[in-house]
Amino acid sequence: MDIYAYITRDHRRVAGLMNDLMSIRLPAIRQTLFDQIVDELTLHNDSEERTFYAALEHATQTQAMNDKLEHAEHEHHEIKALLHVLKRLSIGSEEWMEKFGELKFAVEHHVAEEESTVFDKAKMVLSPLDAHRLALSMEALKQQIRQDQPVAVG
DSSP states (O other): OOOHHHHHHHHHHHHHHHHHHOOOOOOHHHHHHHHHHHHHHHHHHHHHIIIHHHHHHHOOOOHHHHHHHHHHHHHHHHHHHHHHHHHOOTSHHHHHHHHHHHHHHHHHHHHHHHIIHHHHHHHHHHHOHHHHHHHHHHHHHHHHHHHSOOOOOO
16 A cells, blocks of 8 residues: 555545534534544644655655645644644534534545645655555554553543
8 A cells, every 4th residue: 555545545534434423413422433533633644744744845845845745734733723622612512513514624625635736746756665665654653653642541
């Protein structure tokens, strides 16, 4: 599996969780799904920036690529900020659902841009072997981050 398929798989997993959450009314189940979404997005964004984006920054020094990566990282920060807001709101409230809709839109927008323009530009500078190695690196980093996280007791 190359980095493009790996990242796309992550994107589809989060989209599925978000769609599931939108169809659920019970706050306890919503909370479980939201916790999974937070974990998946946080892990994905961190590992993606440290592997895929870092490799692209190293592989090319063009302003166009730097601009794309800055934009993608800015979108990651927007997503993180929305997650922070959502954590502070009551999951059963109308305000929470409105903010979640904003998060869903932000994630979908980011995914659409990344899977088109960023992937297209990356394929011009990364070899197939590099793309395969990056998928392995991203998975290894995710595993390391998971191991380093404290286990929640509750």
